[in-house]
Amino acid sequence: MSKKNLAIIGIGEVPTGTYPNRSRWDIIYETCIAAVRDAGIDKNDVEGVVTVAPQAQPQISAEISFGKIPEELGLKGCREVCICNAGGASTSNCLRLAEQYIESGQAKIVLIPHVTVHSTIPMPDLINFFAKAGIDLQWEYPYGTTYNGIIAMMTRRYMHDSGTTEEEMASVVVSLRKWAAMDENSIFYGKEVPPVEKILSSGMVSSPLHKRECNVLADGGGAMVVASAEIAKKMGVPAAYKLGESSRYFSAFTTTRTNEELTNGYRDATGEALADAGVSKEDINLWNVYLAYPVGHTMFMEAAGLCEPGQAGKVFMEGHTWPGGKMPWATIGDATGRGHTGSGVSMATYIETARQMMGKAGERQVPDAKYAFQNTAGGSGMNFIATVWGRE
Amino acid sequence: MTQTQRPIPVMQPWTRDFWKATKQGKLLIQHCDNCNSNIFFPKKVCPECWSDHLDWQEASGKATVYTFTTMLDMVEPKFMGDLPYVIAMVDLKEGIRMTTRIVNCNPDDVEIGMNVEVVFEEVSPECSLPMFQPADETLRLASPDSEDGEAVAAESETGMSPDAYQTIIYEIGGNNDAVCTITLNRPDKYNAINRRMAAELIDAFRRVRDEASVGVVVLAGAGEKAFCTGGDLEIFPSLAEHQNSLNWLSHEGLDVQRAISSCEKVVICKINGHCLAGGLEVALACDLLYVKESAKMGTTEINMGVLPGWGGTARLPRSMPIFRAREIIFSGRKDYTAREMYDMGLLTRVFKDDEFEAQFEKVVNNIASKKPVALRMGKEIMARSADGCDMETALAVERNGIQWLTYAPDIQKMMDQFRAAPDQLTQSQKKSNIASDAT
Numbered sequence: 001m002s003k004k005n006l007a008i009i010g011i012g013e014v015p016t017g018t019y020p021n022r023s024r025w026d027i028i029y030e031t032c033i034a035a036v037r038d039a040g041i042d043k044n045d046v047e048g049v050v051t052v053a054p055q056a057q058p059q060i061s062a063e064i065s066f067g068k069i070p071e072e073l074g075l076k077g078c079r080e081v082c083i084c085n086a087g088g089a090s091t092s093n094c095l096r097l098a099e100q101y102i103e104s105g106q107a108k109i110v111l112i113p114h115v116t117v118h119s120t121i122p123m124p125d126l127i128n129f130f131a132k133a134g135i136d137l138q139w140e141y142p143y144g145t146t147y148n149g150i151i152a153m154m155t156r157r158y159m160h161d162s163g164t165t166e167e168e169m170a171s172v173v174v175s176l177r178k179w180a181a182m183d184e185n186s187i188f189y190g191k192e193v194p195p196v197e198k199i200l201s202s203g204m205v206s207s208p209l210h211k212r213e214c215n216v217l218a219d220g221g222g223a224m225v226v227a228s229a230e231i232a233k234k235m236g237v238p239a240a241y242k243l244g245e246s247s248r249y250f251s252a253f254t255t256t257r258t259n260e261e262l263t264n265g266y267r268d269a270t271g272e273a274l275a276d277a278g279v280s281k282e283d284i285n286l287w288n289v290y291l292a293y294p295v296g297h298t299m300f301m302e303a304a305g306l307c308e309p310g311q312a313g314k315v316f317m318e319g320h321t322w323p324g325g326k327m328p329w330a331t332i333g334d335a336t337g338r339g340h341t342g343s344g345v346s347m348a349t350y351i352e353t354a355r356q357m358m359g360k361a362g363e364r365q366v367p368d369a370k371y372a373f374q375n376t377a378g379g380s381g382m383n384f385i386a387t388v389w390g391r392e
Numbered sequence: 393m394t395q396t397q398r399p400i401p402v403m404q405p406w407t408r409d410f411w412k413a414t415k416q417g418k419l420l421i422q423h424c425d426n427c428n429s430n431i432f433f434p435k436k437v438c439p440e441c442w443s444d445h446l447d448w449q450e451a452s453g454k455a456t457v458y459t460f461t462t463m464l465d466m467v468e469p470k471f472m473g474d475l476p477y478v479i480a481m482v483d484l485k486e487g488i489r490m491t492t493r494i495v496n497c498n499p500d501d502v503e504i505g506m507n508v509e510v511v512f513e514e515v516s517p518e519c520s521l522p523m524f525q526p527a528d529e530t531l532r533l534a535s536p537d538s539e540d541g542e543a544v545a546a547e548s549e550t551g552m553s554p555d556a557y558q559t560i561i562y563e564i565g566g567n568n569d570a571v572c573t574i575t576l577n578r579p580d581k582y583n584a585i586n587r588r589m590a591a592e593l594i595d596a597f598r599r600v601r602d603e604a605s606v607g608v609v610v611l612a613g614a615g616e617k618a619f620c621t622g623g624d625l626e627i628f629p630s631l632a633e634h635q636n637s638l639n640w641l642s643h644e645g646l647d648v649q650r651a652i653s654s655c656e657k658v659v660i661c662k663i664n665g666h667c668l669a670g671g672l673e674v675a676l677a678c679d680l681l682y683v684k685e686s687a688k689m690g691t692t693e694i695n696m697g698v699l700p701g702w703g704g705t706a707r708l709p710r711s712m713p714i715f716r717a718r719e720i721i722f723s724g725r726k727d728y729t730a731r732e733m734y735d736m737g738l739l740t741r742v743f744k745d746d747e748f749e750a751q752f753e754k755v756v757n758n759i760a761s762k763k764p765v766a767l768r769m770g771k772e773i774m775a776r777s778a779d780g781c782d783m784e785t786a787l788a789v790e791r792n793g794i795q796w797l798t799y800a801p802d803i804q805k806m807m808d809q810f811r812a813a814p815d816q817l818t819q820s821q822k823k824s825n826i827a828s829d830a831t
Contacts, residue, residue, distance in 0.1 A: 123629050131468050137402040139433050140491045142521055144398075144463060144471035149479050152461035160459070160504050203558070206461040206479075214466070255481060255491045256433065 004276075006099045007232035007239040008354040010039025010225030015185045016218045016339040016348070020119040024060045025072065027115045027221035032073055035111065035223035040237055044077040046070075046225070047107035050094040052114035053085035055342035056121060056129035069113060080106050087134070087378030088292065090114075091346035092385040095226065095242070102228045109231070114347040115221040126217070134380030136253045148214050150254040150380055152206035155295040157259055159208065164298060166208055168313025170199040172294035173213055175321045176330055180337025182323060182363045185348070187218050187339030196317075213294055218339030222347045224354065240357035243371070244277025244388035246270075252382050259299065262381065266303035269386040270373070277388035279371055281306065284388070286328045286356055286366045287321075288374040290349040292335045296377070328366045331356065346376040357391040398515045399470065406436045409448055411519035419510045419522050420448040421486050432488035453510035455482035455524060458489060462499040464558075464588070469630035473639060475587060478502050482524055496525040496532050500556070552595045559589035561614070562596050569605040570760040572657070579615030584624035585670055590644035593674075597651035597659075607764035609655060610756060611678055612662040613671075619663040619687070622670030622702075645670075645702040652677040653775075656768040658759060662752055663687050668726050673704035676711055679771060680740045682755060683730040684748040690726035710778070712737040758828060765800050769793050 012034025014027050036043050051064045061083065070078035080101050084094045091114065098110035118126065135141050135150065155169065177193045180186040194202075194212060202211040232239040248265035251257040274281060281304065289297055298312035306327065307315050315321060321329035332338045332352045335345045353374045355361045372389045403411055413420045422434040426443035437444050460480035467475065478494040480502070494502050495511065508524035515521050526532055554562040561575040574596050576583035585593075600609055613619035623640070631637040652659055652674065661678035667689045675681055683689075691700045691708070699705045700721060708717040716736040720728065730742040743751040759767070773793045777786040797803060810816055 124632070127468055127629075136433065137399075138404070138407065139401070142399050142401045142515065143479055143491060143493050143523075144467055144474060144477060145479055145491060146463070146467055148466055149461050149463055153459040153479065153481055156461060157459035157504070203465055204462075205465045206463050209461070211465070253433075255489060258489075 004099075004242040004244065005103065005229050006095065006226055006242040007229050008224050008226050008242075008350070008357075009232050009235065009237050009239045010035040010037070010041070011222070011351045011354050011358075011360075012036075012038060012224075013185050013222040013348065013351055014220060015189070016220035016341055016344075017187045018119045019219050020117070022117070022219065024054070024057070024115045024117050024221075027117070027219075028069060028113055028223075029073070031115070031221045031223040032069070032111060032113050035113075035225045039109075039225040039227075040235065041109060041225065043073065043075055045109050046075045046111045047077050048080035048098065048101045048110040049075065049078060049082075050080075050097045050101075050110060050112050051083045052090040052094055052112065052343050052347055053083050054114070054116050054344075055087070055133070056118075056126060057116065060115065069111075075111070080110075085343070087382070088290070088343055088346050089376045089378030089383055089385050090343045091350055092247075092376045092387065095350070098226050099242075102226075109225060109227045111223060111225055112347075113221070113223040114341075114344050116341040116344045117219040118217045118342070119219050130217075134253070134382070136255070140253060140255055146206070147380065148209055149206045151293045151295060152209040154254065154259065154381075155293070156208055158295050158299055161259065162298070162302070162310035162313075164310065164313040166200060167196050168317050169208070169294050169298070170196045170210070170213065171313060171317035172297050173199050173336055175316045175319075176294075176297075176333035176337040178322050178333075179329075179331045179364060180333030183332050183338070185220075186333060186337055187216060188333070188337055209293075213336070215292065215335045215340035218341055220339065220341040220344050220348065222344065222351045224347075224351060238358035238360065238391075240354040240372070240389045241392060242387060243279070243390045244273040244275070245386065246272030246276060247383060247385040249383045250381065252379060254380055257381075262384075263299055263303035265384050266300050266386075267305070269384050270300075270304045270375075273373070273386035273388050277371070277390070279388060279390075281373075283371050284373045285369040286331060286353070286372040288349055288353045288356070288372055289330045290334055290345055290374070290376055291381075292340070292345065292377070294336065296381070297330065297334070300375070323364065328369075331361065331364050331366065349374060349376070353389050357389055359391070398521075400516050401519060401521070403519075404434075404436070406446075407434050410434055413448070413450075414512055414520040414522060415518070417512050417520075419451040419453050421451045421484070421488060423447055423449045430486050430488050432490065449486075451510070452485050454527065455484045455490075455508050455510070457481075457494065457502065457504055457506045457508060457524075458483050459504060460494060460502050462502075465626075469633055469636055472587060472627075472630045472636065480508075480524070482508055490522070493521075493523045494525070495523045498531075498533070501526070501531050552592060554596070554599070557592045557596070559586065560592045560596060562599070564603060564606060566608075566757065566760050569603075570607045570764070571610060571756060572600045572603060572606045572608070573610045573612060574600070575612045575614050576620050577614040578624075579613075579617065581624060582618035582621040582666060583613040583615070583671070584621050585644075585648075585674070586624040586627060587644060589624075590648050594644075594647045594651045597648075597655045601656055604764070606657055607762060607767045608756060608760040609657045609659045610662055611652070611659055611674070613665065616665055618665040618671070619661075619667040620671030620674060621666050621668045622673070622692075641701045648674060649677040649703045656771065657764070658767045658771055660756060660759070663689075663730075664748065666726070668692055669700065670702045670704075673700055673702040673707070676707040677703060680755075680759075681738070682752050683733070683739050683742050685730050685742055685744050687730045688726060689728045689730065689733050690724070691721055692724050692726050694722060695724040708738075761828075763802065765802065766797060769797050 012031040065083045067081045086093050094112045101107040180188040199212040246269045248269045301312040320327045353372045356369045376385045422431040424438035425445040427441040429440045458481040464476050478499050480494045507527035509527050512520035561577050563573045659678040660680045661675045664684035669692050693700050734742045
């Protein structure tokens with residue numbers, strides 16, 4: 001079995017949405033207290049705090065970098081504090097840092113918070129950040145490239161190579177929104193799930209990408225409490241155990257990577273993470289994929305060998321990934337369904353993985369979920385981190 | 393394409409030669425003399441072997457499209473003026489892949505695998521951006537220096553035809569195809585006008601001039617909520633830049649009004665729901681305003697500290713008594729009822745909600761049954777007269793216009809008949825008078 005020694009034992013989250021009156025520190029208090037209480041520990045048991053770097057929010061990033069969270073929350077037992085930034089892959093790296101603290105004996109219990117409030121960032125700053133992050137200022141940006149634009153190009157090439165139709169691409173959104181509609185922390189909670197026709201009738205943003213295939217920026221936050229596997233077992237609380245992991249780095253920019261490089265990386269890292277966990281892809285009960293746009297989901301499904309090449313769109317269209325389907329998929333609906341909270345979607349996805357392994361996912365609970373696969377990716381798709389989690 | 397606001401590439405010391413060469417129309421590729429690889433993006437040392445023996449080789453400039461997207465929405469203000477534009481990744485013959493724009497062609501003609509070649513577009517005195525145009529000359533737009541190139545380029549820059557309109561619907565119908573209906577079609581956005589819609593309206597009103605059978609254009613809004621509520625809020629962030637704001641007023645704004653007011657057809661505005669701000673200003677450029685009783689109207693610009701800038705501040709006082717026009721502009725009210733506006737002297741007619749469609753259709757059918765050439769002349773004579781020339785001039789324009797009409801070919805065709813049988817003229821005139829009264 002796995003050599004990994006990490007378990008998520010507590011989770012806390014606030015709903016994702018537009019809440020300009022909810023301050024960043026409000027969110028940190030609320031999510032951290034919820035996670036500590038969920039773990040059933042005392043606040044002073046937290047010996048390390050590793051925070052997911054908020055994107056485009058320099059003030060709070062600086063405050064967190066300089067150690068304000070343990071002081072603010074009165075974590076008297078805290079010995080280690082740091083912030084970690086790898087864009088959307090930050091949370092994976094926070095977990096690894098926590099693992100290292102635990103392994104080296106510096107901390108037995110580590111708190112991992114994240115916060116993002118987009119709605120109070122002045123529009124020019126927001127545009128400035130998201131137009132230029134992950135897009136090269138010399139070779140891409142001057143042409144008027146945007147995030148939606150680079151993903152649109154990726155999507156067109158994928159559709160061209162695989163023969164996937166626009167209806168099939170829109171079906172990915174349908175699947176994500178079905179889960180999101182059942183997730184009380186989603187921006188689309190309780191909202192009507194748009195059918196394929198409605199998605200395709202939304203305005204074209206960057207062809208072939210429609211408005212409803214793009215992400216809505218939102219505010220949100222979450223926190224996890226992690227400990228060694230032994231401590232989790234000894235405490236006897238429901239927990240998600242990390243079983244396997246592997247990763248690939250591709251390139252900082254989309255111009256300098258091909259779809260083939262991506263899919264090869266997805267395939268290899270996934271295979272290695274499964275092998276590391278000592279399970280096969282057939283053992284996985286939940287594919288908790290975070291790739292931010294529909295095209296990532298189809299490319300990954302094919303790369304991981306979960307369907308025949310070029311058939312992923314059909315799998316989404318036929319409902320196999322929907323609630324009740326044979327392949328539960330991205331059960332918070334990824335950024336498209338949840339709302340995009342910068343580096344926070346990776347946190348929300350880990351919290352969901354933990355929730356599913358803990359059996360706390362309510363309406364969305366995948367029955368008898370024993371193993372979950374989860375990935376993260378950062379920047380404009382710079383890397384891919386594959387992890388496997390189990391309930392024991 | 394606007395060149396002044398485009399961002400300049402952020403150069404590194406080792407890329408300056410690349411950009412310098414763009415000014416001579418050369419596309420350079422960085423080459424490693426040690427391991428013989430071509431490098432993109434250019435680096436300080438070779439990313440394959442870390443050699444610093446790097447030099448530049450001139451590329452053939454030939455490439456094929458690997459993938460592309462037509463950018464239509466959600467771009468930074470500085471690029472909004474360029475919409476729609478095509479971003480692409482192209483594979484150069486020399487084995488490197490660049491992000492670029494595909495220019496000088498209709499976005500609909502771009503496809504994966506298409507052969508393209510480099511052209512340079514200036515962004516600053518120091519550098520030009522390498523962009524690509526179709527290798528196939530028949531796919532290119534007419535070159536700007538050819539005789540009628542300007543006009544062709546301006547037409548096709550929008551890449552528009554009624555089939556490709558995204559924000560309006562353009563339909564020709566009615567008896568003898570005499571009515572063209574142009575419907576603002578963003579009902580979930582209260583038919584607000586974005587850049588695309590402005591461009592499509594300009595295109596549509598210019599296009600309808602060439603429809604010989606059409607005498608009447610109906611301008612309507614889709615859905616029940618609104619005729620139009622003016623400029624789309626999504627435009628507003630872009631107006632923070634002076635140049636963009638000025639262009640929105642003087643390019644899109646002025647051109648939309650001009651396209652409507654200089655359209656030689658009679659433009660009948662059909663107003664239901666909200667008709668506010670720029671929406672009302674567009675209506676003011678029309679010839680006749682028929683309004684559903686439940687409609688709400690007004691100009692709200694002053695609430696933001698500005699004034700109606702799409703002709704409203706100039707046209708309202710010319711469209712109604714000035715003391716009433718001032719109230720509309722200064723109050724910023726958006727809840728004027730149709731009856732109120734009518735009583736204040738603005739509208740042509742107000743119809744009760746349940747009778748609106750039927751009554752409106754009657755009016756349109758009646759006017760559309762008139763000869764297009766007479767409507768056109770009438771529109772022009774009244775416009776000149778209302779613009780405030782002296783009475784003698786106005787009468788001369790009228791007299792000569794009508795004399796011209798009388799000798800217009802299709803009237804003369806009738807005249808030939810009447811010359812042969814003089815009392816047919818009075819009988820037939822009586823008949824058409826009666827028919828017109830009955831509708």
